[in-house]
Amino acid sequence: MNNIKNRLSYFLNPISRIGNRQYSILFPLVTLLIGMVTLEFIRSSISSSLFGNIVITLSILSIIYFAFRDGVKAAFVSTVAIVGYYFYIIFSRSPVDQIASGLQLTITLGSVYLVLGVIIGWLKQTIDKLVEKEVESRQKAEDGQARIQTILQQLPAGVLTVDKKGKVTANDQLEKILGRRMPNHIQSNSQSASRENKVMLPKEWPIIRALKGEHVNYEEMEYVRPDGRKIFLRVSAGPIRNKKRQIIAAVSTLFDITQEKELEGRKDDFVNMASHELKTPITSIRLYLDSLVLRTKKEKDIKNLKTLKNIQYQTERLQELVNDLLDVSRIQTGKLSFNKEEFRLDSLVKNTLEELQGGIDKKVIYKGGPPTRLYADKFRVYQVLTNLITNADKYSPQGKEINVKVQRVNGKAIVSVKDYGIGVPKEKQNRIFDRLYQVSEDIKGTYPGLGMGLYISREIIKRHKGKIWVESKEGEGSTFYFSLPVRKVN
Numbered sequence: 001m002n003n004i005k006n007r008l009s010y011f012l013n014p015i016s017r018i019g020n021r022q023y024s025i026l027f028p029l030v031t032l033l034i035g036m037v038t039l040e041f042i043r044s045s046i047s048s049s050l051f052g053n054i055v056i057t058l059s060i061l062s063i064i065y066f067a068f069r070d071g072v073k074a075a076f077v078s079t080v081a082i083v084g085y086y087f088y089i090i091f092s093r094s095p096v097d098q099i100a101s102g103l104q105l106t107i108t109l110g111s112v113y114l115v116l117g118v119i120i121g122w123l124k125q126t127i128d129k130l131v132e133k134e135v136e137s138r139q140k141a142e143d144g145q146a147r148i149q150t151i152l153q154q155l156p157a158g159v160l161t162v163d164k165k166g167k168v169t170a171n172d173q174l175e176k177i178l179g180r181r182m183p184n185h186i187q188s189n190s191q192s193a194s195r196e197n198k199v200m201l202p203k204e205w206p207i208i209r210a211l212k213g214e215h216v217n218y219e220e221m222e223y224v225r226p227d228g229r230k231i232f233l234r235v236s237a238g239p240i241r242n243k244k245r246q247i248i249a250a251v252s253t254l255f256d257i258t259q260e261k262e263l264e265g266r267k268d269d270f271v272n273m274a275s276h277e278l279k280t281p282i283t284s285i286r287l288y289l290d291s292l293v294l295r296t297k298k299e300k301d302i303k304n305l306k307t308l309k310n311i312q313y314q315t316e317r318l319q320e321l322v323n324d325l326l327d328v329s330r331i332q333t334g335k336l337s338f339n340k341e342e343f344r345l346d347s348l349v350k351n352t353l354e355e356l357q358g359g360i361d362k363k364v365i366y367k368g369g370p371p372t373r374l375y376a377d378k379f380r381v382y383q384v385l386t387n388l389i390t391n392a393d394k395y396s397p398q399g400k401e402i403n404v405k406v407q408r409v410n411g412k413a414i415v416s417v418k419d420y421g422i423g424v425p426k427e428k429q430n431r432i433f434d435r436l437y438q439v440s441e442d443i444k445g446t447y448p449g450l451g452m453g454l455y456i457s458r459e460i461i462k463r464h465k466g467k468i469w470v471e472s473k474e475g476e477g478s479t480f481y482f483s484l485p486v487r488k489v490n
């Protein structure tokens with residue numbers, strides 16, 4: 001029943017047809033014909049002046065109705081039909097002397113009907129076009145939304161979006177990872193997210209930082225699920241902007257890397273154990289070697305002495321490698337400790353350079369520096385220096401010299417090591433301080449190690465409240481810097 005009502009309303013009510021651009025001229029023609037025949041039937045029962053009034057009123061209403069229902073063409077056809085009917089009335093019933101004035105009136109009325117009809121019809125068609133466009137673009141937006149929703153649900157990552165008002169949307173995968181349903185609104189009192197065992201404040205959350213315009217790339221954090229299980233997440237986030245570049249929301253992707261972390265932990269444990277096991281025999285080998293070298297020297301056995309010296313050199317390298325491995329696993333397990341003392345940095349640099357110069361074919365030039373006292377772990381600072389200088393040597397096969405400088409700037413000591421070697425590409429400069437990172441291209445004449453040195457150096461400097469960085473141009477060389485707070489003299 002309702003269906004029939006709807007259909008009838010759609011057929012007859014022009015307002016229900018707004019947005020429909022199928023226009024009929026048959027409907028106005030047939031309806032007008034029926035109307036005219038009906039009028040002809042009732043004509044004899046009413047006075048001619050009343051009949052005239054009824055015809056004119058109905059004509060105007062029909063023109064408006066058909067123009068609004070079926071547009072410009074229908075308005076035109078209706079006008080022609082009505083004018084035709086007027087002619088029929090004039091020629092069939094008017095006295096001869098009134099025909100001319102009747103025709104004149106008909107032409108005037110016809111013109112008014114036509115103008116009225118065309119204007120209404122044109123307006124109606126314009127409205128239909130606009131409505132159709134609006135419906136189309138709404139449909140397109142809905143289709144796009146549905147497509148994005150499907151993609152989001154299919155992603156293996158958790159996806160979270162938060163708009164400016166704090167409204168949250170999340171995909172199912174995120175709820176699976178976090179083990180909870182997401183709230184509709186961001187909850188700034190949540191204590192579940194942490195980094196390095198410290199609860200993160202809402203302003204530190206990647207999604208909140210992204211809402212302020214920051215791009216967050218692959219940051220690691222921990223999360224405690226409602227079931228008490230602690231998981232590790234790798235999170236990226238970025239702002240979503242409108243056409244005017246204003247931030248309207250932020251999106252964040254979250255990967256569960258708990259398994260990866262566990263595996264890494266087991267690998268670290270293994271490396272730690274293996275390097276501990278290797279340390280003792282290597283120390284013994286070195287001791288035996290030292291006494292063997294002494295004895296061979298006394299016996300003046302030159303040939304064997306050369307071989308033994310080679311073995312001694314390689315054993316030292318092996319020991320350095322094992323020490324680096326141990327340091328890396330100490331850093332990973334938070335067990336790197338320091339024995340701090342007061343010492344002169346400028347003297348340490350000078351002595352280290354003299355010691356290293358013997359094994360380096362480039363000229364190491366010390367540019368001097370003011371007397372600078374530090375309170376730090378002397379051996380660890382020596383380790384950083386050694387690493388930077390041996391790298392400067394390793395990665396500058398064509399270079400002839402290495403420049404080392406100590407400066408004091410704003411209560412900080414800055415040591416710089418400059419080489420004229422292969423350099424570090426701009427995009428890799430941040431990453432060379434990461435664990436096991438090496439610039440991958442094979443460059444002739446360089447002998448990369450395992451990518452541990454700069455990682456250990458960064459950790460040592462960071463733990464002394466200092467900074468380490470590089471300035472470099474590919475093909476021209478690099479300058480590595482580290483800064484440390486100077487010991488205040490009371």
Ligand code: ADP
Nearest residue numbers: 391395423432438439448449450451452453454
């Ligand atoms: P490695 O044992 O590989 O030298 P490092 O951690 O000391 O490990 O250095 C990491 C990477 O950084 C190196 O593999 C090299 O690609 C790059 N690098 C370090 N120092 C320099 C330098 N002075 N010039 C050019 N590249 C360097």
